[in-house]
Amino acid sequence: MTEAWGPDDEDDRRRRGASGPVRVRVPSKINLHLGVGPLRADGYHELSTVYHAISLYDELTARRGDTLTLTMEGEGAGELALDESNLVIKATRALAAYTGMPAHARLHLRKQIPLAGGLAGGSADAAAALVACDALWGTGLSRDELARIAAGIGSDVPFLVYGGTALGTGRGEVVSPVLARPVSWHWVVAVADGGLATPQAYGELDRLRAAGGAPEPVGEPDALLAALRQRDPAVLAAALGNDLQAAALSLRPALAETLKAGEAAGALAGLVSGSGPTCVFLARDAAHAERIADELIAANVCRDARAAHGPVAGARVS
Ligand code: ATP
Numbered sequence: 001m002t003e004a005w006g007p008d009d010e011d012d013r014r015r016r017g018a019s020g021p022v023r024v025r026v027p028s029k030i031n032l033h034l035g036v037g038p039l040r041a042d043g044y045h046e047l048s049t050v051y052h053a054i055s056l057y058d059e060l061t062a063r064r065g066d067t068l069t070l071t072m073e074g075e076g077a078g079e080l081a082l083d084e085s086n087l088v089i090k091a092t093r094a095l096a097a098y099t100g101m102p103a104h105a106r107l108h109l110r111k112q113i114p115l116a117g118g119l120a121g122g123s124a125d126a127a128a129a130l131v132a133c134d135a136l137w138g139t140g141l142s143r144d145e146l147a148r149i150a151a152g153i154g155s156d157v158p159f160l161v162y163g164g165t166a167l168g169t170g171r172g173e174v175v176s177p178v179l180a181r182p183v184s185w186h187w188v189v190a191v192a193d194g195g196l197a198t199p200q201a202y203g204e205l206d207r208l209r210a211a212g213g214a215p216e217p218v219g220e221p222d223a224l225l226a227a228l229r230q231r232d233p234a235v236l237a238a239a240l241g242n243d244l245q246a247a248a249l250s251l252r253p254a255l256a257e258t259l260k261a262g263e264a265a266g267a268l269a270g271l272v273s274g275s276g277p278t279c280v281f282l283a284r285d286a287a288h289a290e291r292i293a294d295e296l297i298a299a300n301v302c303r304d305a306r307a308a309h310g311p312v313a314g315a316r317v318s
Contacts, residue, residue, distance in 0.1 A: 018136050019064070020063075022061070022062045024315050025057050025128075025315070025318040026058050026060065026128040026316075027054055027055060027312045028056045028058075028124055029054070029119060030052050030189075030273045030274070030310070031050065031051060031242060032050040032052050032165070032228075033048070033224040033240065033242070034049045035217060035218045035219055035220065035241075036205060036217070044171040045171070047169065047170070048168075048169060048219075048220055049172055050166070050167055050168070051167075052311055053159075053310055055310065056308045058074075058110065058111050058121060058128060059318075060107060060109050060110075060132050061107070061110075062105050062132035064106070065106035068092060068103045068104060068105055069107065070082045070088055071109070072108065074109075074110050074111035074112055080111075080115060086125075087122045087123065087125055087154065088128070091126035091127070091129035091153050091157070094149050094152060094153055095130050095134060095139070095141075095146075096133075099134075099141070101139060105132075105133055105137075107129065109128075117191065117195055117277065118196065118272065118274035118276045118278045119273055119274065119278055120159075122154070123156035123157045123159075126153045127146075131315040131317065132315075134146060143161055147162065147175065155170075156168075156173075158174075160314050160315060162175060162314045163313040163315070165310070166178055167225075185236065185310055186284070186309050187283065187289060188262065188267065188281040188283060189278060189279075189306050189308050190279040190281070190296050190301070190302040190305045191302055191306070192258070192276070192277035192279070192302055192303060193302075195277065196248060196276045197275075198274075201244050201248055201251065202275070204251050205244055208247060214246050215246050218242065223238075223239045224241070242271050244272065244274065244276065247275075248272045248276030252276065254301075259272075261299045262292060264295075265281075265291070265292045265296060266292060266295075267281035267292050268283065269281065270282075279302070286307065289307035
C-alpha cells in the first residue's frame, strides 16, 4: 500500500501504480459553524464555515480493470445510481482527464454515511475516488493537486481530501486548516429517516430570510475558532452555530424533538449538521457519547445514533 512506501520509492510508485486492491477510508464532515451569506450571481451562497471531519466512514476499494465499474453495499444501496451521475464516477473521470490516464478501475463502495444527510457523504466518496485511483494508477499527485481537482467536483470535496478541522470560504471550496489544540471532541450522530436535498434547505433559508422569519445570522466564526484553542467542551458547545438549522427545522419540524431529546440526555449542545436532517450532539467524553446515543435510540427520535470523534484525517489509503 502506498502509505508504507518511503519517499525514495516515489518514482517507482509513479511508474507502477498498485497491482493489488487499494482501499481508501474517508470520513464524513459536520460544520461546527455554518454562516450562510448572500446568494451570489452564480447561484451559490457565500459561506463562512468551519468543517470538522468525524469518524463515521465510507470505504472505497479500487482494483485494476479494463473499463470503469462501480458497485456498492450499505447505506443507500439499491437507491443510489451507480452511473455517470455518481460522484465516485465523476471524480474518477476528472482524475483521468487531469492525468491523461484511461479511466479504468473496478470500484466498490461500502457506505455507512447516510444519503443526503448533511454529512457530505457523496463528496466524501468523490474524495475517496481521487485518492484511490491516484494510488491505483500510480499518478502520485500531491494532496493540493487532488484538492484542486476536487473543487471542480463539489464544494465540500476539497475539505474531505484534507480532513481535520478547517475553515471553508467561497462556496466552501477554499479550505485552510485551523490551528487548534490536539484535542479529540466526542460527538453523537443522530441519523434521521430519509434525506433532505441541500438546494431545498438553502431555498428554504432564502424564503425565511425574505419573509423576515430567519434567526439572526451566525456571522463570522471568531468565537468558534477561539473555543477550538481551548480544551473545554462546554466552551465549544456555546460557540456552535448553523444558519441552515432554521431551514432544516422548518422543512422537518420533527427534528426539534431530536434536538430536545439530545439535550434531555445530557448533551452539551445539539445542532443540525450542514443542511440536515442529521443532528449532532457534543458530549463530554467517549463514554458520555455512548450513553447519549443509547438514550436517543431508546427515545425513538432517530433511525440510528452513533458515537463518533473528531477531528480525523481525510481520505487515506488504509
Ligand atoms: P452535503 O452535506 O454536502 O450537502 P449531503 O450529505 O446532504 O451533502 P450527499 O449524501 O453527499 O448529501 O449527496 C446528496 C446527493 O448527491 C444524493 O442524494 C445523490 O443524489 C447524489 N450523489 C451522487 N453520488 C453520490 C454518492 N456517492 N453518495 C451519496 N450521494 C451521491
